[in-house]
Amino acid sequence: MAAVYAPAPMPSRPARMVVDTWTSMLRILLNYRHSPGLLAASLGVPVIMVVVFGYVFGSAMRIPGGGDYREFLMPGLFAMVATNGIMPTMVGAARDVGRGVTDRLRSMPVSRTGLLLGQTLADLLVSVLVLALLALVGLAAGWRARGGATDAAGAFALLLLFRFVMTWVGTCLGLAVGKEEAAGQLSVAVFPVAMVTNAYVPTGGMPGWLRVVADWNPISSVVQACRELFGNPSAAGDAWPMRHAVLAGLLWSALLLALCVPLAVRKFATHGR
Amino acid sequence: MSDTARPAIEMTGVEKRFGSTEALRGLDLAVPAGTVCGLLGPNGAGKTTAVRVLATLVAPDRGTARVAGHDVVRAAEDVRRAIGLAGQHAAVDEGITGRDNLHLLGRLHHLGARRARARADELLERFDLTGAGDRLVRTYSGGMRRRLDLIASLVTSPPVLFLDEPTTGLDPRSRQEIWDTVKELADGGTTVLLTTQYLEEADRLADDIVVVDHGAAIATGPPARLKAAIGSQLSVTLADPEQLASAAAVLSALSGGDAKVDVAERTVTVLAQPGVAVLLPSLVRELDTVGITAEDAAVRAPSLDDVFLALTRESADTLRSAA
Structure with a gap:
């Protein structure tokens, strides 16, 4: 066989990481391009969420202290989209392990961090679209960002950060379970975690113990931070993360990233050892 | 590769334990450059673990393993640049086209975008997949997926190729196609380590056969010599x-x-x-x-089946001297 394709001189480590991140990103985006159904589903979810929660549930909802329920709901839905970042990476990572793709990649001279980073960045790109669509649907339903452009930009930045964090949590879990079906089953468990929050209803009416769980749920911090930044109605209590929601959202994100990125990279690099 | 005296693949006393299972207990292996070695053994004999050690996916607990002259633990990156791996699965991305699979792997091998694309085209043509190249892999038949998987391990023309049960579960025709490809590669000078449960496969392809049972080699030699032993x-x-x-x-x-x-x-x-x-x-x-x-x-x-049954039935020690 032609010697032309003998491995090229090895690029430096940082160069390799950049190239491998880009290639890995390209792979995920190509997957989306060939699965219009998947993209349509990702984009359809926000519309359905606004209809189901905003108009069906919302028709019977009263916010303590007053305020429009759909205005209250929108930051919750934005945070749900961010939280859902856990799913595609979890299922994708588990599928790759199960099908031997991970082993092939690990037997190649590639940057482990770059491969994983590329997948999470590709997801981030898709989620920009989903969040933008949700914002448009929200605007049509009467939601407004009333806190000024800077604060609104801050809210979207926090949402994207949280989505990025969740893709790493998903990568970690996917590599740990290692089977596509198991990842599918695990994604069912994400639902209650996302529900025990302040996203859909104020936590004030929950039993005491459940309220503590909900108030300290990282998702709740993001929701409350968005309510503050968008100037939307909220009914937060005096739990610490609720009184310092933006800070709490950032701290939770930093903590989860510091935990999940090294864990995922290590799990990926040493899988099966 | 310049050092022809040194085997392209060698393992010395490699041990690997997973929990309470001893997958490898002192496996020795030496595959001269440019030859095909068939690793033959029943399920659970340690064949796959041996390949995983050599492909730098698993670190041995004890013993040393070298591929293309590089230690699999200390110089793992050098080993990774010299090998291709096709496993028991069709380890390809089903959601993209065959061409894109090869193209992306070329990029991950740092060929650069243009050369990676050219290489993908060349491989598809050479292995008769040009027509299917632009179809999504999820529309491929099982045999085509495995062929693509094999081709995917050839993106850099690696001097050393590991094939872990490359034809398990394939129909006779697809199996024949894989065999032809392996033969062609071997004739081109690629060193191949192939694990298989099919004796016919080892008989057809391998220059040397290593029979593995319970994590150690119990017989080594060309198929003809193993057959002559019974x-x-x-x-x-x-x-x-x-x-x-x-x-x-x-x-x-x-x-x-x-x-x-x-x-x-x-x-x-x-x-x-x-x-x-x-x-x-x-x-x-x-x-x-x-x-x-x-x-x-x-x-x-005697067929290789007779040899295999005779060898795995008896104790490793008696047979090591016989072979």
Whole structure:
């Protein structure tokens, strides 16, 4: 066989990481391009969420202290989209392990961090679209960002950060379970975690113990931070993360990233050892 | 590769334990550059673990392994640049096209975008997948997926190729296609380590066979020599059951083996001593001399199956000296 394709001189480590991140990103985006159904589903979810929660549930909802329920709901839905970042990476990572793709990649001279980073960045790109669509649907339903452009930009930045964090949590879990079906089953468990929050209803009416769980749920911090930044109605209590929601959202994100990125990279690099 | 005296793949006393399972217990292996080595063994013998150690996916607990002259632990990156791996799965991305699979792997091998694209086109053409190249892999048949998987391990023309049960679960035609490809690569000078449960596969492709059982090599050698280590099988079927005993005596005397009599089937069979050649005419003549008429008589050369069964049945120690 032609010697032309003998491995090229090895690029430096940082160069390799950049190239491998880009290639890995390209792979995920190509997957989306060939699965219009998947993209349509990702984009359809926000519309359905606004209809189901905003108009069906919302028709019977009263916010303590007053305020429009759909205005209250929108930051919750934005945070749900961010939280859902856990799913595609979890299922994708588990599928790759199960099908031997991970082993092939690990037997190649590639940057482990770059491969994983590329997948999470590709997801981030898709989620920009989903969040933008949700914002448009929200605007049509009467939601407004009333806190000024800077604060609104801050809210979207926090949402994207949280989505990025969740893709790493998903990568970690996917590599740990290692089977596509198991990842599918695990994604069912994400639902209650996302529900025990302040996203859909104020936590004030929950039993005491459940309220503590909900108030300290990282998702709740993001929701409350968005309510503050968008100037939307909220009914937060005096739990610490609720009184310092933006800070709490950032701290939770930093903590989860510091935990999940090294864990995922290590799990990926040493899988099966 | 410049050092031809050094085997392209070598393992010395490699041990690997997963929890309470000893997957490898002192496996030794030496595959000269440019040859095909067949790693043969039953399920759970440690074949896959051996490949995973060599492909830098698993670190050995003890012992050393080198590929293309590089230590798999200390110089893992150098090993990774010299190898291709095709596993038991079709390890390709089903959601994109075959061409994109190859193209992305080329980029991950740092060929650069343009060369990666050219290489993908070249491989598709060379292995008759051009027509399917732009289809999503999820529309491929099982055989096509495995062929793509094999091709995906050739993106850099690696000097050393690991194939872990490359044809398990494939139909005969797809199997033949994979075999042809492996043969072609081997003729081109690629060193191939192939694990298989199919003896025919090892017989066809391998220059040398290493029989592995319970995590260690129990026999090594070219297929012909392994077969020569056990004798051929003689069998006769008689019309008259009364003559079974005397026929057994003739067969034992001829072959130096212990004849077995099956009264119901009216047959006598014996496994000849290694090195004792018995030809069918002499068998018939000897029987004739004592007045026995055979309905059927056969001398069957040992197959690799016989070798495999004989080897894995007996203890590793007795056989290491025999082979």
